[in-house]
Amino acid sequence: MTSGRTFEDLVREAVDASVDGWDFSWFEGRATEERPPWGYARSMADRLAHASAALDIQTGGGEVLSCAPTLPPLTVATEGWPPNVARATALLHPRGAVVVASPEDAPLPFADAAFDLVTSRHPVRTYWHEIARVLCPGGTYFSQQIGPASAFEVVEYFLGPQPEEVRTGRDPRRAQAEAEAAGLEVTDLQEARLRMEFHDIGAVVHFLRKVIWMVPGFTVEQYEPRLRSLHERIETEGPFVAHSTRFLIEARKR
Template identity: 60%
Template sequence: MGTFEELVAEGAAVPLEGWDFSWFEGRATEERPPWGYASLVAARLAEVGSALDLQTGGGEVTASAPVLPPLMAATESWPPNAAVAAKNLPFVVRAPDAGPLPFRASAFDLVISRHPVVTPWQEVARVLKPGGTYFSQQIGEGTNRELTEFMMGPQPRGDARGTSRARAEAEAAGLEVLRLEPVSLRVAFFDVGAVVHFLRKVLWTVPGFTVERYRDRLLAMHEHIQAHGEFACTSARFLVEARKPARPSA
């Protein structure tokens, strides 16, 4: 275990490109959802002729599938991630997270997304073929709230990432929700360097985070971890599967 300054400097120096969290090995842990998203996605990709991965990050999850469909496209808005994804997947385009999507209507049998910043439900419905499905693991409301409030103080509650909002927006876009399964997961950080890297990488946890701006709170975090062995918080995830009707409703 290094000093506070050494750990903070280490966490601040880790590259942010891609969506690979292997650097956290031994420094932080997060329980995995019980459904096994990557395996479920791989099975679905093997069964369709066309698929779109929205907000793919570095494309790591989709690229891990043993079989990709003949038409496999992906979007990513952040240029460093898009560059990584282009090495992992056959066709990656830059597109804003909230849409519009640069694809024709009814182009894909399957649309997938792991931890999207925002779900453009109307665009998802537009690019899905009739009978096609959207399958996504999403970050739920209140994720890592304990960490956010340790750094920023009490924050207002909301439902922007809640399952009720997801269902309502999916149905408003004309999709039928087949599965909506939430879960709460334990997260633990074992040194302040891991906290620094996490907050740099997962930007929405503490918007506007910089080491300089939050140095006092990082020192308090370091002292907390030294005293307790970890900083624990709770992550929320939910799995959502929605289908575009095969025929327009009467």
């Protein structure tokens, strides 16, 4: 099962790789993740094709939005991380979409009832009252979100057992309750648990550098003993297996 490559080479390669945007092509052949059954990007594109004014919140590098074949006449995306703002602008401006630099925790810089469709894929946090405010009556919020205890095999390998309140965070039922409290009617809620495999230690390092909330403040130097131990485990036993959780939520403004 050995890869034939040294720990140092694999880690150096992962550290040198760019983590800008939400392009996960670097993982090709090195890690896999089962996809949710509902096909978010395809379903999002279907909704965009029938919208007149759409907002994509926390768009990352604009990768998902830019793949939609048809964009509404008014399409806006927000993003808070400067490198991603530049990447999203390069992808979306040629499509006629506007990218607005906006901190994730700030009020949305738009008027009330400005959009008939709001989308977001894997938002850090969902500000339901702001979403309800910018949606016009009858408008829709459509989102794929990270569920509870996602990839916690990775998290707990490095950080140890997590408190129950951390493990049960991002509960879909809580999201539904918060949406309804903001004046939205939840019309669809689906959940999935998905297998992940890391085939070398470089994939683990790149994952933790890219998805920074998994192990906050992660550095190779701080976790080198654990990384070396995991490298040896992968080399002798095969892929490190974890499970991500996702949920799809769609809500309509009354």
